[in-house]
Amino acid sequence: MTLRNKAVIVGVGESDIGRLPHMTGLGLNAQAARRALADAGLKHTDVDGLLTAYSFTEPYFMLGSVLAEYLGISPKYGGSLVVGGASPTAMLHHAAQAVSTGAAEVVLVCAGENRATGMSRDDAVSALSAVGHPYFEAPYGIGIPSLYAMVATAYMERYGTKREEMAAVSVTFRDNALKHPNAQMKTPLTLDEVIASKPISDPLCMYDCCLISDAGGAFVVTTPERAKDLPGREVYLAGIGEAHTHEHLTSAPSLTEFGAEISGRTAYGMAGLGPEDMDLAMLYDCFSIVPIIEMEELGLAPRGEGGARFAEGQARIGGRLPVNTHGGMLSHAHAGAVGGLMAIVEAVRQLRGEAGERQTQGASAALVHGEGGVMSSHCTAILTAEAR
Structure with missing residues (x-):
């Protein structure tokens, strides 16, 4: 199925960036989400789909559900997607499929964590060692x-x-x-x-x-038809x-x-x-x-x-x-994952x-x-x- 022109991005946002010891990973996601929704001219209650990636600083088992809880939304479509740095672009793929099939109307996509201040250097090395094969590389x-x-x-x-x-x-x-x-x-x-x-x-x-940063980012995906009711300028997924x-x-x-x-x-x-x-x-x-x-x-x-x-x-x-x-x-x-989302x-x-x-x-x-x-x-x- 082609997704050409069936989904649009109507809002984007990024959190404050740098070393932010007063911010949690969830807080960075929330700040970026709030800014993306404001950019789109939407409220959090308009969101019926939520996708997020992963976090080393706050490794919840069900991060998507935790973030929904934190943001005060109850999506009918959601989850966490983990394909490393490709996660944000892949989440765009999933969000476009969701809105084009009617699984959701407004999908919020978030990623980010407080990796600069929320974990030590030793913790970072340990967490990232998971990328290596446990038998043939990591040892x-x-x-x-x-x-x-x-x-x-x-x-x-x-x-x-x-x-x-x-x-x-x-x-x-x-x-x-x-x-x-x-x-x-x-x-x-x-x-x-x-x-x-x-x-x-x-x-x-x-x-x-x-x-290595503390940072969060977000964007909002919907249909071209829904975008007609919004104040901003939409960008098409071709x-x-x-x-x-x-x-x-x-x-x-x-x-x-x-x-x-x-x-x-x-x-x-x-x-x-x-x-x-x-x-x-x-x-x-x-x-x-x-x-x-x-x-x-x-x-x-x-x-x-x-x-x-x-x-x-x-x-x-x-x-x-x-x-x-x-x-x-x-x-x-x-x-x-926020590095790819900022792109x-x-x-x-x-x-x-x-x-x-x-x-x-x-x-x-x-x-x-x-x-x-x-x-x-x-x-x-x-x-x-x-x-x-």
């Missing part, structure tokens, strides 16, 4: 940065991606974040600073790795696709070929659009190598040329194809023309890509300013 002490470093090394060897090009990703997104009033990082960053920063797992250094190739890296079919190509092909086909039609892209950027791989798998650059697009400034605001105009997870915010928030603001000095002029189509695990789960969405 050897490998962590998420090392798993992505393996991917980076293999990709650099096969396609010629340069270390300086990866550093250019971090610099580009930092420059973009400086134009966002709510971004966590507020100081400029240079190529030399990225390359000279603390080594984490060769070839990745500290500034090649995403932030196409969406998923691909789940593995969970653990030891089971990955390849260290250089992943599922973004598959999910992207599905999304483009549903939307009736191609890579050449995209005005901007929001690419998952947990590590600096990842948006380069995604750009190439999604057809936004030829294989082996994605890094050069960043190094040449083509991904900057005002460039040939702006990427992560809010600063991404490397410079805007990252707290579990949807930014894409909606861009397509509405509400991004201020970050604005991509004439933006009418945006690609959002979420990735979870270690290049494991992929979901690509294409959003448009008008129905096509």
Whole structure:
């Protein structure tokens, strides 16, 4: 079943961001939800669907039900979806299916947690070790940065991606974040600073790795018909696709070929659009190598040329194809699943023309890509300013 033009995003919101010891994970979700509903011109009592992801700081068994309880709503459609960083885009997929089939009329999608102040460094390392296979990876002490470093090394060897090009990703997104009033990082960053920063797992250094934040984000999905009664400007879901190739890296079919190509092909086909039609892209950027791989798998650059697009400034605001105009997870915010959700928030603001000095002029189509695990789960969405 095609979902083209059957669902729209009518409201977006993000919480305060940074180190917020006075805020709980549920509180961050609530703050973002309240702002998204206000943006949509809706009340919490209008919500009959609720989707959320997961939380390491508040690991409730039924997080979706707990959040509904916390927000004071009783949805007839809801749950928690866990496919890592791809969860927010996948939740958009589920929300669109819900409203298009009548399972719900107004679906609120939330994610976020107080990961910067709500857990210690040791707790974070312990929680994130769950990504490694319990028999074949975790016993050897490998962590998420090392798993992505393996991917980076293999990709650099096969396609010629340069270390300086990866550093250019971090610099580009930092420059973009400086134009966002709510971004966590507020100081400029240079190529030399990225390359000279603390080594984490060769070839990745500290500034090649995403932030740790307290943050929450939310968006509201409904039908185009319901949106007619609302004051704001809706953004259409034109196409969406998923691909789940593995969970653990030891089971990955390849260290250089992943599922973004598959999910992207599905999304483009549903939307009736191609890579050449995209005005901007929001690419998952947990590590600096990842948006380069995604750009190439999604057809936004030829294989082996994605890094050069960043190094040449083509991904900057005002460039040939702006990427992560809010600063991404490397410079805007990252707290579990909310990192990917902020990409949807930014894409909606861009397509509405509400991004201020970050604005991509004439933006009418945006690609959002979420990735979870270690290049494991992929979901690509294409959003448009008008129905096509």
